[in-house]
Amino acid sequence: MNCIIIDDEATARTIIKKLCSQLPELTVVDEFPNAIQAIKYLNKSEVDLIFLDIHMPDFTGFDFIQTIKNPPRIILTTSDSQFAIEAFEYSCIVDYLVKPLELPRFEKAIQKAKIFQSSNEVVVSNTKPSKAENNPEEKEKPSNEKDLYVNIDRRLIKIDIPTIYLIEAKGDYINIKTEDKNYTVHSTLKKIEDKLPESTFLKVHRSYIINIKKIIDIEDNSVLIKKDVIPVSRSNRPELMKRLNLL
Amino acid sequence: METPNMSYIHSLSGGDKEFEEQLLTIVKKEFPQEKSAYLDEINKENYVKAAECVHKLKHKISILGLEKSYKLADRYENNLKEVNLELQNDFHAILNVITDYLEN
Numbered sequence: 001m002n003c004i005i006i007d008d009e010a011t012a013r014t015i016i017k018k019l020c021s022q023l024p025e026l027t028v029v030d031e032f033p034n035a036i037q038a039i040k041y042l043n044k045s046e047v048d049l050i051f052l053d054i055h056m057p058d059f060t061g062f063d064f065i066q067t068i069k070n071p072p073r074i075i076l077t078t079s080d081s082q083f084a085i086e087a088f089e090y091s092c093i094v095d096y097l098v099k100p101l102e103l104p105r106f107e108k109a110i111q112k113a114k115i116f117q118s119s120n121e122v123v124v125s126n127t128k129p130s131k132a133e134n135n136p137e138e139k140e141k142p143s144n145e146k147d148l149y150v151n152i153d154r155r156l157i158k159i160d161i162p163t164i165y166l167i168e169a170k171g172d173y174i175n176i177k178t179e180d181k182n183y184t185v186h187s188t189l190k191k192i193e194d195k196l197p198e199s200t201f202l203k204v205h206r207s208y209i210i211n212i213k214k215i216i217d218i219e220d221n222s223v224l225i226k227k228d229v230i231p232v233s234r235s236n237r238p239e240l241m242k243r244l245n246l247l
Numbered sequence: 248m249e250t251p252n253m254s255y256i257h258s259l260s261g262g263d264k265e266f267e268e269q270l271l272t273i274v275k276k277e278f279p280q281e282k283s284a285y286l287d288e289i290n291k292e293n294y295v296k297a298a299e300c301v302h303k304l305k306h307k308i309s310i311l312g313l314e315k316s317y318k319l320a321d322r323y324e325n326n327l328k329e330v331n332l333e334l335q336n337d338f339h340a341i342l343n344v345i346t347d348y349l350e351n
Contacts, residue, residue: 008303009277009303009306010273010276010277011270011273011274011277011306011307011310012306014269014270014273015259015270015310018259018260018263018266018270019259022261055299055302055303057299079302079305079306079309080302099306099309100255100306100309100310102258102259103258103259
């Protein structure tokens with residue numbers, strides 16, 4: 001795993017580099033004393049893992065996470081345990097290490113990062129399997145009765161499919177918007193499209209799938225869903241119009 | 248009063264003397280800067296900024312194996328955010344002990 005270190009303390013960066021050198025799967029490709037320099041680097045280069053300090057002058061670790069597009073896996077390193085709850089609200093954060101760092105705990109965090117890499121994808125489970133199993137057609141095209149389970153931080157979280165109103169692609173991730181909550185999942189629009197009932201969901205743009213039952217209005221080449229205005233590509237517009245109960 | 252020690256640095260280095268020297272050189276460079284920044288903020292009565300400086304200094308305190316002092320610094324950091332200087336003398340004593348250790 002290629003990784004970078006962001007910490008305003010040279011002492012902390014030196015310690016993290018030393019710990020990384022003891023794990024052959026890790027290669028430290030660069031280190032930064034502030035988040036701004038790291039953002040510039042990430043605009044040009046990709047990494048697998050970031051060791052990120054929270055407390056930094058001017059631009060904190062959390063500011064950094066909110067700024068970068070498609071964040072890779074992040075391990076937070078801090079002298080404070082008080083941010084742990086906030087930290088796990090970000091799906092890209094795999095672990096939270098409190099300084100002074102020690103090798104056994106550091107190794108555990110790296111193991112988590114490896115598991116995180118291989119497990120963050122969409123899976124579907126049927127809460128009423130007997131019906132679907134008896135009907136092969138329904139098995140391939142899930143019905144409205146199904147729930148969608150998404151894997152976030154190694155937890156399978158159930159989403160009630162009818163509550164989903166929008167799914168947007170964001171690089172290697174998709175953002176699933178429901179009536180109650182948004183979920184960011186490492187997956188693709190194609191994968192989730194295959195798991196949703198065709199009768200309700202339609203891909204209207206290369207970056208958007210909408211729940212057509214949630215449309216408020218349609219204007220030219222866009223639809224209004226909740227407060228989101230979603231573009232409709234020219235090639236997808238005929239299919240959208242076909243699905244609507246037009247007077 | 249606790250005495251600074253190399254136990255954490257030794258456990259980290261696994262006997263790598265070059266790394267130990269490198270780390271100590273960096274600590275010797277950063278600690279006086281962080282201490283000076285902290286004292287500046289205290290003199291200006293910028294207690295929230297002083298608390299941020301204590302936060303940084305806490306890491307150095309832990310690296311030098313000062314476990315009880317780390318806990319005191321942690322409390323002092325939180326106190327400063329509420330303009331409570333109760334533990335100031337104890338914290339300054341810790342800084343002086345570390346200064347003596349790093350200079351000798």
